[in-house]
Amino acid sequence: MNYYKTALEIYSRYGIDTEKAIRDTDEIPVSIHCWQGDDVYGFDGACAASGGIQATGNYPGRARNFEELTSDISFAFSLIPGKKRLNLHASYAVLNGENADRDEYRPEHFAPWAEFAKKEGIEGIDFNPTLFSHKNVKDGLTLSSPDEEIRAFWVRHCKACLKIAEYFADETGSPCLMNIWIPDGFKDVPADRLAPRLRLKKSLDEILAEPFDRKKVTVAVESKVFGIGVESYTVGNSEFYLNYAALNGICCLLDNGHYHPTEYVSDKIPSLLAFYDKVALHVTRGVRWDSDHVVLFEDELKEIAKEIVRNDAQKKVLVATDYFDASINRIAAWVIGARSVRKALLWAALQPYEEMRKMQDSARFTELMALNEETKTLPFGGVWEEYLSRAGVPAGDWYEKVGRYEKETLSLRK
Numbered sequence: 001m002n003y004y005k006t007a008l009e010i011y012s013r014y015g016i017d018t019e020k021a022i023r024d025t026d027e028i029p030v031s032i033h034c035w036q037g038d039d040v041y042g043f044d045g046a047c048a049a050s051g052g053i054q055a056t057g058n059y060p061g062r063a064r065n066f067e068e069l070t071s072d073i074s075f076a077f078s079l080i081p082g083k084k085r086l087n088l089h090a091s092y093a094v095l096n097g098e099n100a101d102r103d104e105y106r107p108e109h110f111a112p113w114a115e116f117a118k119k120e121g122i123e124g125i126d127f128n129p130t131l132f133s134h135k136n137v138k139d140g141l142t143l144s145s146p147d148e149e150i151r152a153f154w155v156r157h158c159k160a161c162l163k164i165a166e167y168f169a170d171e172t173g174s175p176c177l178m179n180i181w182i183p184d185g186f187k188d189v190p191a192d193r194l195a196p197r198l199r200l201k202k203s204l205d206e207i208l209a210e211p212f213d214r215k216k217v218t219v220a221v222e223s224k225v226f227g228i229g230v231e232s233y234t235v236g237n238s239e240f241y242l243n244y245a246a247l248n249g250i251c252c253l254l255d256n257g258h259y260h261p262t263e264y265v266s267d268k269i270p271s272l273l274a275f276y277d278k279v280a281l282h283v284t285r286g287v288r289w290d291s292d293h294v295v296l297f298e299d300e301l302k303e304i305a306k307e308i309v310r311n312d313a314q315k316k317v318l319v320a321t322d323y324f325d326a327s328i329n330r331i332a333a334w335v336i337g338a339r340s341v342r343k344a345l346l347w348a349a350l351q352p353y354e355e356m357r358k359m360q361d362s363a364r365f366t367e368l369m370a371l372n373e374e375t376k377t378l379p380f381g382g383v384w385e386e387y388l389s390r391a392g393v394p395a396g397d398w399y400e401k402v403g404r405y406e407k408e409t410l411s412l413r414k
Contacts, residue, residue, distance in 0.1 A: 007382030021349035031085035031320035038063040042091025051132030051183035052227030057327025061410025076334040081391035091130035103156035107167035114171040124174030129161040143203035144196040144235040159210040169216035181222040185230025196235045220251035220280040224258040257286035266303035282322035292323040295337035305348035
């Protein structure tokens with residue numbers, strides 16, 4: 001308490017209310033991805049991820065089924081503070097031996113997930129059609145395929161996912177974000193850049209024509225600049241999706257690993273907030289490319305959090321994590337990344353924005369730079385530890401619990 005009392009007093013000199021910062025941060029829901037626990041295998045094919053997605057490493061203890069994955073998620077969530085949602089991919093359908101392909105998925109295939117969320121007190125479930133790691137990804141294309149049978153299959157899959165997303169909203173009492181990402185593109189210079197995008201537009205039009213309750217389901221589209229095997233051209237790029245979302249009243253999702261290395265998603269967030277009621281966000285850490293490294297408490301994450309907090313966009317920006325690392329303990333990866341996101345949100349809530357705005361508007365740029373630098377060494381650790389204590393979450397000794405779980409549970413998976 002002495003550490004926190006000292007931090008409270010120092011922050012108060014800058015007009016910052018640490019109590020309010022803790023309360024506000026705790027209320028921001030973060031949707032935590034399920035696929036960190038099993039290297040994006042899913043349950044419907046038991047095959048490694050494909051379509052530009054790759055989890056590297058072979059650390060022991062990968063979850064292999066619903067029971068193992070939910071056990072790991074439950075344990076990881078116990079070490080992460082704040083309101084939590086669950087971010088789920090369609091490939092995690094619990095089929096129980098039924099021979100149902102992805103275009104035949106029904107809400108009952110996800111009933112165990114809804115029950116798990118309610119049991120764990122998870123605020124809601126977000127959902128993603130899985131348009132990769134499947135035999136019907138033909139020549140690297142799905143919703144933009146020139147093969148009408150292939151294209152129609154994936155349209156049916158996304159329509160089925162709308163019904164499942166609405167089911168999740170009904171079961172949890174919280175709206176579901178349904179995000180569409182496709183791996184479509186070409187390794188080398190294409191002969192036709194327009195036709196695939198027109199086919200993608202047609203597919204999205206058909207998906208959105210399916211009746212669904214927009215108060216319960218928020219549809220988002222996620223762009224990408226390039227990936228493994230699609231280095232020269234992606235069909236669903238940023239310009240395409242920004243225009244499509246604006247014209248059709250849906251949401252854009254920004255993944256901070258899906259742009260050129262010199263682009264910053266932190267700068268894109270306020271640009272979209274000027275036009276969109278909601279902005280979806282996948283938080284990852286790209287190293288040289290969209291490598292989905294574990295999220296760390298680094299500068300760009302802080303800037304992303306600042307744009308959410310200082311624009312009072314905590315309910316407008318839908319925050320989710322998206323990364324996977326099979327080279328380290330998977331539960332530790334979950335905890336480190338999700339705690340880093342929450343840490344950044346708290347750090348952002350402890351900045352003197354009103355004073356900074358006044359300095360910027362009156363062109364007092366030297367003072368602004370000086371104040372920015374001073375805030376970097378304020379005793380943030382004292383507030384963070386107090387927050388963890390109030391949330392009933394361990395502070396620096398959390399990894400000891402992970403070590404025991406690895407010894408008693410993960411190491412038994414052969």
